[in-house]
Amino acid sequence: xxxxxxxxxxxxxxxxxTFNNQKSNIDxxxxxxxxxxxxxxxxxxxxxxIKKKYIPKDLxxxxxxxxxxxxxVLYNDILISEHIKAPFEALMEQAYHEGISNFMISSGFRSFxxxxxxxxxxxxxxxxxxxxxxxNLGLSLDIGSTQGRMExxxxxxxxxxNVWQHGFIMRYPKNKTHITKIKYxxxxxxxxxxxxxxxxxxxxxxLEEYIEFLKDEQIVHTSVNGQDYTIExxxxxxxxxxxxxxxxxxxKSGDNxxxxxxxxxx
Numbered sequence: 001x002x003x004x005x006x007x008x009x010x011x012x013x014x015x016x017x018t019f020n021n022q023k024s025n026i027d028x029x030x031x032x033x034x035x036x037x038x039x040x041x042x043x044x045x046x047x048x049x050i051k052k053k054y055i056p057k058d059l060x061x062x063x064x065x066x067x068x069x070x071x072x073v074l075y076n077d078i079l080i081s082e083h084i085k086a087p088f089e090a091l092m093e094q095a096y097h098e099g100i101s102n103f104m105i106s107s108g109f110r111s112f113x114x115x116x117x118x119x120x121x122x123x124x125x126x127x128x129x130x131x132x133x134x135x136n137l138g139l140s141l142d143i144g145s146t147q148g149r150m151e152x153x154x155x156x157x158x159x160x161x162n163v164w165q166h167g168f169i170m171r172y173p174k175n176k177t178h179i180t181k182i183k184y185x186x187x188x189x190x191x192x193x194x195x196x197x198x199x200x201x202x203x204x205x206x207l208e209e210y211i212e213f214l215k216d217e218q219i220v221h222t223s224v225n226g227q228d229y230t231i232e233x234x235x236x237x238x239x240x241x242x243x244x245x246x247x248x249x250x251x252k253s254g255d256n257x258x259x260x261x262x263x264x265x266x
């Protein structure tokens with residue numbers, strides 16, 4: 001009987017240690033499970049909604065920029081996450097210097113309340129329920145052209161050919177509707193960051209496919225603009241701050257499923 005009690009005690013201690021290791025802080029304030037639902041590589045679609053508690057707080061006005069002559073902002077209160085503002089401005093600056101300047105920004109971040117209003121007003125054929133739209137992330141923008149439909153304009157063509165250079169992707173391309181389950185949207189761009197946008201462009205992968213690629217590979221090495229990167233994929237159950245590099249710059253992102261992706265420079 002004493003032996004059984006000892007075994008049960010050892011098992012309980014082990015279970016407690018495992019549980020607390022999973023909940024231990026990654027960077028002093030974010031647990032592994034919480035990290036799954038935060039970051040630039042989150043999949044948000046019909047199957048994986050964003051959790052309301054993780055809606056970004058670092059929102060800035062897309063119209064308040066030094067690059068207003070590069071594009072038109074349809075409304076004065078279009079918001080985006082602060083950390084994507086610089087790459088977005090760099091994208092627009094490149095377009096301007098290449099003779100493309102008739103962009104019109106029509107939508108950025110949407111609150112759950114605004115998304116619900118659109119869904120109630122326009123229905124499921126034109127909008128997604130609250131939480132199921134990438135616009136709830138603050139990482140997406142709808143960009144049209146003042147010259148006509150995006151698929152028929154130089155702006156649409158240029159955007160599709162160049163967004164990846166600045167960390168963005170065309171989230172709903174024509175040849176991936178069977179994967180995304182969303183109709184072709186040549187106006188919708190989404191920030192995923194470098195080097196991910198480059199890898200997705202090179203391999204012709206939608207975000208859903210890219211996350212599966214990282215799951216399968218576990219570790220990916222690549223180089224972009226002379227910068228070396230190592231991308232590591234971890235199941236959140238196996239993740240702890242011990243795997244984070246001590247002397248290198250890195251970013252981390254969940255996939256909104258069960259994984260955490262670490263992108264290490266150098």
